[in-house]
Amino acid sequence: MRYTILDCYTDEPAGLGVPPYIGTYPRYITGYLLQQGHEVDYITIDDLRLLKKYNNIKKEPTEKEKTNIRIYNTTGKPIQKILDKTENLIIILGVHVPGKYLSAIPGTLREITPLIKDINCKKILSGPAIYGTQLEGGKFFEKAKEDMFNKIENFKFSYDEIAEYAIRGADIVKNIPGHRIIEIETSRGCSRKSGCSFCTEILKSRLQFRKQEDIIKEIKKFTDLGMKYFRLGKQSCFYAYPGAAKLLKDIRKECPNIKILHIDNVNPANVIKDEKDGAPITRAIVQYCSPGNVAAFGAESFDPVVCKENNLNSDAETTYNAIRILNKYGSEIGSSGLPKFLPGINILFGLKGESKKTHEENMHWLKKILDNNMLVRRINIRQVSIFEGTRLYEECGNKFLKKNRKYYWKWRNQIRQEIDYPLLKRLVPEGAILKDAQSEIYDGKTTFLRQIGTYPLIIGVKKRLPLNKFYNIKVTGHMLRSIIGEEI
Numbered sequence: 001m002r003y004t005i006l007d008c009y010t011d012e013p014a015g016l017g018v019p020p021y022i023g024t025y026p027r028y029i030t031g032y033l034l035q036q037g038h039e040v041d042y043i044t045i046d047d048l049r050l051l052k053k054y055n056n057i058k059k060e061p062t063e064k065e066k067t068n069i070r071i072y073n074t075t076g077k078p079i080q081k082i083l084d085k086t087e088n089l090i091i092i093l094g095v096h097v098p099g100k101y102l103s104a105i106p107g108t109l110r111e112i113t114p115l116i117k118d119i120n121c122k123k124i125l126s127g128p129a130i131y132g133t134q135l136e137g138g139k140f141f142e143k144a145k146e147d148m149f150n151k152i153e154n155f156k157f158s159y160d161e162i163a164e165y166a167i168r169g170a171d172i173v174k175n176i177p178g179h180r181i182i183e184i185e186t187s188r189g190c191s192r193k194s195g196c197s198f199c200t201e202i203l204k205s206r207l208q209f210r211k212q213e214d215i216i217k218e219i220k221k222f223t224d225l226g227m228k229y230f231r232l233g234k235q236s237c238f239y240a241y242p243g244a245a246k247l248l249k250d251i252r253k254e255c256p257n258i259k260i261l262h263i264d265n266v267n268p269a270n271v272i273k274d275e276k277d278g279a280p281i282t283r284a285i286v287q288y289c290s291p292g293n294v295a296a297f298g299a300e301s302f303d304p305v306v307c308k309e310n311n312l313n314s315d316a317e318t319t320y321n322a323i324r325i326l327n328k329y330g331s332e333i334g335s336s337g338l339p340k341f342l343p344g345i346n347i348l349f350g351l352k353g354e355s356k357k358t359h360e361e362n363m364h365w366l367k368k369i370l371d372n373n374m375l376v377r378r379i380n381i382r383q384v385s386i387f388e389g390t391r392l393y394e395e396c397g398n399k400f401l402k403k404n405r406k407y408y409w410k411w412r413n414q415i416r417q418e419i420d421y422p423l424l425k426r427l428v429p430e431g432a433i434l435k436d437a438q439s440e441i442y443d444g445k446t447t448f449l450r451q452i453g454t455y456p457l458i459i460g461v462k463k464r465l466p467l468n469k470f471y472n473i474k475v476t477g478h479m480l481r482s483i484i485g486e487e488i
């Protein structure tokens with residue numbers, strides 16, 4: 001049979017599949033289908049938009065326009081021809097932790113419904129959307145209506161199956177022009193017995209770890225295909241992986257062609273545990289990963305009431321101490337111009353028990369970090385999305401979001417002005433050089449660039465540089481969360 005994967009991109013607490021990332025869903029499903037003897041094509045939502053909404057014409061933006069990121073990540077393939085031959089269309093979709101994306105916009109259920117309506121084939125929905133999806137924070141999930149699709153399928157593969165599918169499915173990258181970061185899975189589920197009130201990860205899977213040899217085989221296959229950028233990002237906590245330090249050491253030994261190796265989610269409590277053992281994991285991350293690396297701490301809140309009411313994985317003291325530890329080992333500047341390994345903090349608005357006091361607590365601890373001369377790579381602030389089956393959904397829904405929404409702009413702005421801005425200036429002072437930043441999009445006469453890797457800083461250069469090229473950038477100024485620079 002002829003299958004086509006339509007990648008509408010995915011973003012979950014544990015796992016990113018929005019370009020420049022390529023997520024695990026399209027890769028594993030492709031591997032499974034190939035193993036069954038089917039033919040598989042890969043297209044993106046950008047391909048479908050270009051065909052259906054832009055008459056297949058991609059215009060260069062004039063000096064007054066922005067790059068159209070709705071059609072930025074096209075494959076360049078003959079999409080109509082592929083769709084005409086398609087017997088089964090697998091739509092991979094689902095955003096559970098909405099973010100702002102510089103060069104992509106994930107497809108939503110609402111958007112794809114008219115776009116796929118007249119495609120004459122069987123339509124199967126998969127990806128995180130089977131649990132609901134929401135591109136904007138602070139809202140209830142959107143759920144797929146059964147009649148929009150012929151089937152809604154989970155494709156739940158065991159790690160033994162994935163050992164094979166991941167290798168076969170890696171070939172998908174042959175369809176994708178440009179650079180992609182391969183999001184690599186190390187585990188699923190969460191080590192906590194009862195999880196955080198808002199989280200869907202524990203609803204989806206029980207705790208399991210992939211075998212080290214399978215992870216390395218997969219990365220090796222990708223490097224054989226010429227891929228150079230990797231993030232060990234699909235897991236709830238990288239430190240929880242048994243033998244995490246050895247995994248990194250062996251990846252470097254077996255896959256010498258990797259250019260960037262980063263990690264993602266980390267539970268601050270595990271950083272403290274590791275420190276008590278002599279910090280083998282933190283040290284290995286600093287030694288074997290690439291500079292600019294970030295441990296994203298799902299702190300969510302520094303308010304003890306919110307921490308307790310939502311059963312969060314870390315209290316303020318624990319998060320603070322973990323930030324201190326990572327600064328101790330990782331704050332040295334690496335070859336990219338950024339510190340080697342720093343914490344990132346996620347803050348979530350709209351959780352149970354949230355009050356004005358919550359913001360005061362958040363500000364108190366963030367100021368303490370600033371006053372004690374520490375670095376934080378980035379602070380992510382978002383409004384919680386509420387998913388069916390979570391404790392938040394059952395216990396209070398959007399009660400706190402509704403109650404406090406009027407303060408969010410002010411709270412967020414205060415954090416941006418008083419914390420983010422001085423932190424960013426400390427992180428990359430004027431005159432600092434950031435190496436190998438890729439020019440990605442235009443906004444009028446400004447070009448925006450990012451280094452390839454986890455949570456890259458956005459750099460604006462006030463002239464039009466040719467896109468998809470790499471530049472070394474000297475920092476000349478700072479915006480609240482981005483940098484102004486010039487190429488050298």
Ligand code: SF4
Nearest residue numbers: 190195196199236313
């Ligand atoms: S620590 Fe909390 S947010 Fe993270 S995976 Fe576990 S339950 Fe989810």
